Amino acid sequence: MFPSPPVSGFAIASLVCSLVCLAPLGLVFGIIALVRTSRRGERGKGLAVAGVAVSGAVLVLAFLTLVGALRFSAWSSGSPAGPVRGDRGRSVFALETGDCFTPATEPTQDNQGAIRNGAAERLSCEEPHRGEIYGRFELTGRKAFPGTEEVMKASRDRCGPLLPDYAVDLTAHGPLQTYFSHPDRAGWERGGRTVLCWAGAPRGDLDEPIRKEESAFAPVQLAYVSAFRPLWEAQLRPPQRGPEEDLATASRWAGQMAAADAEAARLLGDARGGLPGDVREPAGEIVVVFEAAVPRWERAVRAADSDAYLAAIEQAGRDNDLAVGLDAEIRKGVGLPVPRSAAAGSGEGV
Template identity: 45%
Template sequence: MNGFAVTALVTSLVCLAPLGLIFGIVALVQISRKGQRGKGLAIAGISVSGAVLLLAALVAGTVDFKVWTIPGRDSDGKVARSGWTTILSLRTGDCFNPGTEIKRDKSILNDASVELVPCDTSHRGEAYASFTLSGQRDFPGPDTIAAIATPRCGKLFLDYSLDPGAFGPLQTYYYYPSERNWAAGNRTVRCWVGPKGDSELDTTVRRDASNLDSGQLAFLSAVKPLNSTGLLRPVRGPRDDLDGAKAWAGQMAEAQAETIRLLKDADLPGARRPTEQLVAEFEAGLPFWQQAAKASDADTFLGHLRSVNQHNGDTHVRRIRELLDLPMPSTPPTQARHETPAPGPV
């Protein structure tokens, strides 16, 4: 009995198909030369091994396998080499591609992996802040977490990027701990931002005081209250939640009044005239925010919002930005109530 024939069959049956194929061929050569027994075993080993290898080739052509290469960071902690990791490893400033398609109609996060990439390469997300939930012993549930995370992530984003409109239409998201991870002690919410639709970013959206001159910083700081409160616009409209819409309108009235005050105090050399015109537009629009906060029905509320839009000062904003050498703004970012690309905890 040829020993390689026996080995070929055994290795093929224990999923060592490449070895089974090799041992089977060696066995057939030796059996033919030496007149030994075991030809059937060798053929069986070759057949099983061949079938396993063929099946593996077919599966490899249809299944998406992630190669979990470890991302590399430079001496400053920035991602220098792409690689796969988990959501729990995200750091502020990390650019990444979510391991699952961004959808808003599911209740479970099926893939908690992310591909970290350098921020100057194409990516779908950027982590900009994180914070710890406190004050709750038991898992508070998604709705309670949303009520905390939505406004806080919105405010933190305007701290991270004073000029988000310069990067195209953006959407903010957040990851929060699942009930199981909550029980294990995880209380961290991770805020991140990505472009709307199917577009991608190829640069960081971080823009703080270190990237701006004094005039640019003064203007962007002045409009920050209005921008940050605008992010908190309720997901449900006034026809579905009039009280929520009215509460937001009241917040917008306060934010617009604060922006007016800051613009009047701002030192904007070379842009004083359009700044005065912008203040006048905001002052004209402020009463409509105040009236919307007291609207008796949804139609009245929406009517006041249309009046607000007639005094948004867009022409003056563009002129100020041009004079201050700021990029022209696009659609401002919006705040996502849901926390993940495929909504669900992590």
């Protein structure tokens, strides 16, 4: 009798990380495990698939996501903007930027697909709500439907940059799920061109608005949160295919992440002198974390194959736990809200 092949340690780590709010690591470990189970005969493919699925749904929009687990969930709808006849509410496409709402159609398990009931109930942002519109725009320049893939790409490319302008401090709310809703072929033929960009909690409702403008921050707070913007912007432009399918695109994104880490380190280094004395040291440690990530991302840029690429980005995320605790400490010191997940990870109370 031949012994059973070993269970992939990366598969186990992927599922565990995805369940304890370390979605970025869970996603990376899951991808590595899928490669190993297919190439090395290790067991644990089911665990890896579960880890990737859970991790992909939990998008931590903050500097904590050093390994780029960000993606948008896409919904399509056949309804053009305006009221929907027969629905109690209004069409989700009638909502404006800044509106908070609960859609009649709850997100599916994979957070994608068609909206069968396009109605939405607009709510006060101070009461529990499923989503918040942070941007909307019209797709112009095409008379005929350009195809779902092109619509999704245009929607993703234009929604991404809008979020950091709308919510200056993306870390404040802990994990967020980002979505865009776009017209499908039937909606396009009826005149629908509107794309909605919105965000919600991975599970359950938001209890407060995510919108916060620069004027709401003290100078020291704004300098601190602004240091992470280069990372947020890079993470909102991840490749939509893995390195096994498209290594060239994945490598270009790794280069963007390297540049973002370098810029974030510079900005945080500049802001460090204005921070209270008791948090300057942890701020310096985060600078070191960012600087250490740069050559790791650069190794991913030069990777000859997907295995080398995945090994490089795994290294880029190893300091994730340390960064969570340091950020919570600094946020408390400058009077910024500490997300529940970060406070729990650092041993702080909320």
